Amino acid sequence: MRLFVPLFMTFICGMIIILQFFVPHRPFSTLGERLTDWYMIVASAAIFLGAVNLLQVHSARIRFRQKNWQYSPVVIGGFLVMMAAGFGWGVADGRPFDWMFQTMVVPMGATMFSLLAFFVASAAFRAFRSSNWRATLLLVSAFIVMLGRVPIGDVIWRLIPGAAASSHPNLVNEIAEWIMQVPNMAGQRAVMIGASLGVVATSLRMIFGIERSYLGGSD
């Protein structure tokens, strides 16, 4: 019974959602709408579960003095202060929540992502090697796209005598766009179609109870 009930529910819900795409009429349309409403309620509840989990994990880290536990009070403090500001004064412009978001969360988030530029430069220097013809092809394509996606690529191209007056004054940009629209698109389509077929296969396996790993445990 422990196995049958969740498998049966998965089958019914999965079939209703699929059928509402093919039969957009009652009862499937209304059942589908009801299920999507439930989904959003469950997803909202998951946010609270996430918050509880965050507090549990970091409290345990502080209690047992685990590695880097010193950061956990900051996490918990930040979480509680933001939550109190949001519930206490709302999230409208100029309120404490908005002020903390604009002056702390935004710059810190942007800083974290900006660090990627340094890591990418360092990694490219050490790892982007022309070790065989395939790597060389990738390297050349990367160079053209890197130059074509910024205006300096065509500035350099137009330094060549006659290039500025030619029929292709923005040749580097044009080649970069061609790489994006032809070889890149072909490769991306193959990846997308393959991934989509995988999603369809996995979804069907779950709906028909063949794939059960989402239930947890070994059975």
Place this chain on the structure above:
Amino acid sequence: MGRLLERLDKVDRRVIYILMAASVIVPLALKLDFPIPIGSGPSMDLYMAIDTLPPGSTVIISFDYDPSTKAELQPMAVALTRHLFGHGVRVIGMAMWPQGASLGQQAMAQAADSLGAEQYEDWVNLGYTVGAGVSLLRMGSSIEAVYPQDRDGVPYDSIPLMRDVRRLGDVDLAISLSAGDPGIHSWVMMAKDTYGVPVGGGCTAVSAPEFYTYLGTGQLVGLLGGLRGAADYETILRERIPGAPGGLATPGMAAQSISHLVIMGFIVIGNVAFIAGRSKRKGGAK
């Protein structure tokens, strides 16, 4: 020469970091400016899709990003909302990323203030919704079911702008500014493919290649890719709309140009050292 190449191959990463920082800071400090060529491309396609909308149309902008990608996507949000308000198009903001709602509010309020657009009449921010694609599926039959009130708690029925916008199909264009998932994929699958709403997009430079497939099939009407896409849009606005202010992305293109050159320079140095080392090893083996 061999020793120099060997030393270059083992250059300290802090040297790379300092040069990278300089390549970004110096062009910004010197206000370097490179001309941005505008031709036919995904940025122009998105501009045309908006510019051909009749005044009074309704567009949804989904702010599906967070502060980590603000540098690339916020300039797009500002440029797009300026264009939409200037063209007399009503804007509905929403977000499938929790922090996107606040960033969207910032962009829309900024553009609305400068162009005299009225909140609730010309624009509204519905806020964040959980559920990603499932929420969009539900919005296809009722937006109010997903958003019974806006971000500030104003009930749906009290918002004049939303009176004749009951479902996703009532919208003339949807634009997702996306830093990942949920984002453009969800909008194409649900809004375009299921309900036939034209969808445009803006995304980070690293994720732009995967969305070119949707441009090829017509599932996206246009795409702004990374800071370059935002700079393209700002340039088009400046060229076509007299008095349009400069944006946030165009000054950044000089910094991005120089930093790309620095990265390429490091790759070249690394490869020269690598090839020289390989030749030496081969010579030694003989």
